[in-house]
Amino acid sequence: MIPIRRLATTQPDFEAQLDALLAFETAQDPQVDIAVAAILADVKARGDAALLEYTRRFDRVDADSVASLEVPRADLVRAQKRIPKAARSALESAVKRVRAYHNRQAIPSWRYRDAIGAELGQRVTALDRVGIYVPGGKAAYPSTVIMNAVPAQVAGVRETIMAVPAPGGERNDLVLAAAAICGVNRVFTIGGAQAVAALAYGTATVPAVDKIVGPGNAYVAAAKRRVFGVVGIDMVAGPSEVVVVCDGKTEADWIAMDLFAQAEHDELAQAILITPSAAFLDAVSASMNRQLAAMPRQLVIAASLSQRGALIHVRSLAEACEIVNRIAPEHLELSVEKPEALLIKIRHAGAIFLGRESSEALGDYCAGPNHVLPTSRTARFSSPLGVYDFQKRSSLIRIPRKAAAKLGKVAAELARGEGLTAHAMSAEYRMQKNSRQDAKDAKKSRIKN
Numbered sequence: 001m002i003p004i005r006r007l008a009t010t011q012p013d014f015e016a017q018l019d020a021l022l023a024f025e026t027a028q029d030p031q032v033d034i035a036v037a038a039i040l041a042d043v044k045a046r047g048d049a050a051l052l053e054y055t056r057r058f059d060r061v062d063a064d065s066v067a068s069l070e071v072p073r074a075d076l077v078r079a080q081k082r083i084p085k086a087a088r089s090a091l092e093s094a095v096k097r098v099r100a101y102h103n104r105q106a107i108p109s110w111r112y113r114d115a116i117g118a119e120l121g122q123r124v125t126a127l128d129r130v131g132i133y134v135p136g137g138k139a140a141y142p143s144t145v146i147m148n149a150v151p152a153q154v155a156g157v158r159e160t161i162m163a164v165p166a167p168g169g170e171r172n173d174l175v176l177a178a179a180a181i182c183g184v185n186r187v188f189t190i191g192g193a194q195a196v197a198a199l200a201y202g203t204a205t206v207p208a209v210d211k212i213v214g215p216g217n218a219y220v221a222a223a224k225r226r227v228f229g230v231v232g233i234d235m236v237a238g239p240s241e242v243v244v245v246c247d248g249k250t251e252a253d254w255i256a257m258d259l260f261a262q263a264e265h266d267e268l269a270q271a272i273l274i275t276p277s278a279a280f281l282d283a284v285s286a287s288m289n290r291q292l293a294a295m296p297r298q299l300v301i302a303a304s305l306s307q308r309g310a311l312i313h314v315r316s317l318a319e320a321c322e323i324v325n326r327i328a329p330e331h332l333e334l335s336v337e338k339p340e341a342l343l344i345k346i347r348h349a350g351a352i353f354l355g356r357e358s359s360e361a362l363g364d365y366c367a368g369p370n371h372v373l374p375t376s377r378t379a380r381f382s383s384p385l386g387v388y389d390f391q392k393r394s395s396l397i398r399i400p401r402k403a404a405a406k407l408g409k410v411a412a413e414l415a416r417g418e419g420l421t422a423h424a425m426s427a428e429y430r431m432q433k434n435s436r437q438d439a440k441d442a443k444k445s446r447i448k449n
Contacts, residue, residue, distance in 0.1 A: 001289050004305045006281065008322075009312040021310050022327060024238060024268075024376055029218060036193045036222040043197035048204050052372045054194040059167045061189070066205040067238060071176060071187040079176035088173060091142060091181050094366040098146055099370030105387035111396060117398070118403040121396035126156030129207060130200035131231075132184065133214035134164040136173060136191060142178035143364060147385065148213045148372050149182035155390035160184045161209055165191025192216075200231045212399035213372070213385065234385055238376035239268035239308075242360050243329040243349075244318045247336040248277030250356045256287035259334060261361050263304035264297040264315045270308040274320045282312045300333060321345035328379040331360045404430050 006018050025117045042050040055061050055069065061431055064070050071162040080088065111121030132148045145162065152160055162179055166172075166189035176372040179187050188206060190198060196216075201209030211232035212224060244255055259271040273284060288305070293296050314320045321342055324332060328348035336342060339354040346352060350373030351363055364371050372385035400406060408427035415423035 001304050002285075002292060002305050002309075004285070004288070004309045004311060004344065006285075006311045006313070009315060009319060010313075018120055018312075018326070020324070021272075021308070022377070024308075030443065031216050033222050033226075035246055036219055036226060039193040039219075040197045040200075040223060040226055043194050043203070044201045045196075047202075048206075051190060051198055051203060051206070054192065055190055058194075059169075059190075060167050061166065061169050066188070066190075069187060069189045070205070071171065071179075073180075076180035076184075076187065078174050079171075079173040080180040083173050083177050084211070088177065088181075090366070091146070091174075091178055094147055094179055095150060095178075097366050097368045098150045098218040098370070099154060102151045102370070102387050105151070106154060107388055107391055109154070115234055116403040116406050118407070119396070119398035119400075119402050123394045124391050124394055125394065126158070127210045127232075127390050127392065128157070129159045129161065129209045130157050131212040131214075132160055132162045132214060133191075133195060133199075133216050133220060134162060135214075135216055135220075136165040136172065136175070137167050140175050141370065142172075142174040142212060145175060145178035145184065147277075149179070149184050151370065151385060151387045152213075153389045155182060159186075159317035159388050161199065161207060162187045163190050165189065165195070167191075191220075192218045193223035196220060196227060198228035204225035211390070213389070215372070218332075234372060234389060235374060235378070235382065237372075237374075239266045239270060239273075240269040240332065241330040243272045243274060243315065243324055243327055243331070243377055244333040244335055245324060245342065246273065246275045246277075246280065246333075247317060248275050248280035249337065250335045250407075252280065252283035253285045253291070254356070255335065256284050256357070257292055258335075258359055258361075259284075259288065259305065259309065260291070260295060261359070263301040264295065264332070265304075265310065266298075267300055267305045267307065268304040271328075272310045272312060273307060274312045274314055276314050276316055276320070278313050281313055285311060299312050304409045317342060318345065325351065327432055328374075328377040330373045330375045333358065333360055348377075348379045350374045350384055411413075 007014060039054065051066050052063055055063060107124050110118060113119050120248050130152045134144045144435045149160055162184045164175055171189060172396060196212060198206040199212050209231060213234040215237050221236050240262060244258055246255055255273060259273060259432045260269040263269050294303065295301055312323065314323065317336065317419060330350045332349040333353045334342050335356050343352065343354065351369060353360055362368060370385045374382040397400055408431040411427040412424040
């Protein structure tokens with residue numbers, strides 16, 4: 001039996017229990033941070049030589065050069081051909097759907113001319129080079145390749161560099177095939193903090209990138225924190241999460257498996273069910289206990305649900321929405337008869353699945369929206385990974401002479417108020433020259449007439 005906690009909003013200590021449930025220490029382990037700092041400094045100083053040492057130590061791969069850790073394009077294509085036809089078709093279908101969704105996110109450049117003749121605008125350009133980190137070791141994640149590479153390509157990124165560890169030299173065909181299908185430019189079988197360092201600082205073999213995206217373990221997360229500023233990063237993700245809001249009319253087995261699907265990620269993953277039906281909580285609990293034995297990752301699922309999972313009984317679906325906004329989950333399933341009625345009450349969630357048929361698992365792989373989502377309550381202020389994460393914006397400002405005279409007065413007044421005399425004079429010089437030119441033009445006009 002899974003000892004999953006059961007809460008009710010009618011309990012006098014519910015608020016405290018919910019706080020305890022949601023508490024998660026997002027700060028990195030000091031020892032991990034110290035180790036990562038040393039690795040980053042070493043790779044920055046010694047480049048390829050340091051990369052080879054760490055790959056030998058952590059991945060048990062004794063390579064004679066970093067170049068030998070790069071997967072040739074021909075090998076990517078061969079991997080694509082080696083995988084079963086059904087797997088290849090599934091990858092291609094997922095890429096097609098994810099691309100179609102992200103094509104709608106592209107931000108256009110724009111300009112306009114205002115009432116005084118100033119021309120203003122915004123120019124949108126793509127990043128030049130992006131590093132994609134794909135975890136490896138315990139499992140293979142071709143979906144991570146798709147969700148990071150496709151929006152980068154839609155944005156117009158010129159070059160994508162993928163880093164994926166290959167412990168013991170074992171390269172996963174599904175991951176390599178996904179890279180081939182997505183058109184990733186270069187793939188290196190390196191991992192950990194050393195891979196992040198190589199992507200951030202560059203080595204003789206691995207090119208430096210402008211931004212690093214993709215999930216990883218505590219060492220990868222700590223490394224991304226430390227190199228931010230040298231490069232951009234997508235986010236520092238915490239454990240995966242799902243909250244299911246149900247009216248009690250969905251199949252209990254479906255909801256139980258939705259909770260399992262999140263819990264099987266790892267022991268720190270969080271799966272929560274919220275419903276106004278106490279009988280439904282009983283049914284889902286019974287279903288979980290019945291189905292657990294058939295799960296290959298049953299120990300991970302049981303640990304996750306017992307440590308961080310919960311079944312929450314609420315007074316109403318409206319109250320359920322209030323709790324959802326407080327949790328701000330990565331994934332939210334609205335498994336109810338009329339999900340749109342609840343949607344308008346939801347302010348904070350990374351991805352929202354509407355209706356009983358919309359399982360979160362579909363979003364992980366092939367629905368279309370990105371599965372790289374804000375975790376640990378960061379959905380309160382951040383968004384899913386998208387095309388916009390691979391684009392940057394430059395302001396455009398063209399000020400003609402007459403507009404410069406009008407704006408110069410405003411700028412000079414504000415600059416002097418801030419004590420920035422050079423700023424004021426920079427605007428005033430142009431005003432003075434333009435004023436003299438206007439006087440000359442007026443004189444010529446009078447003489448001519």
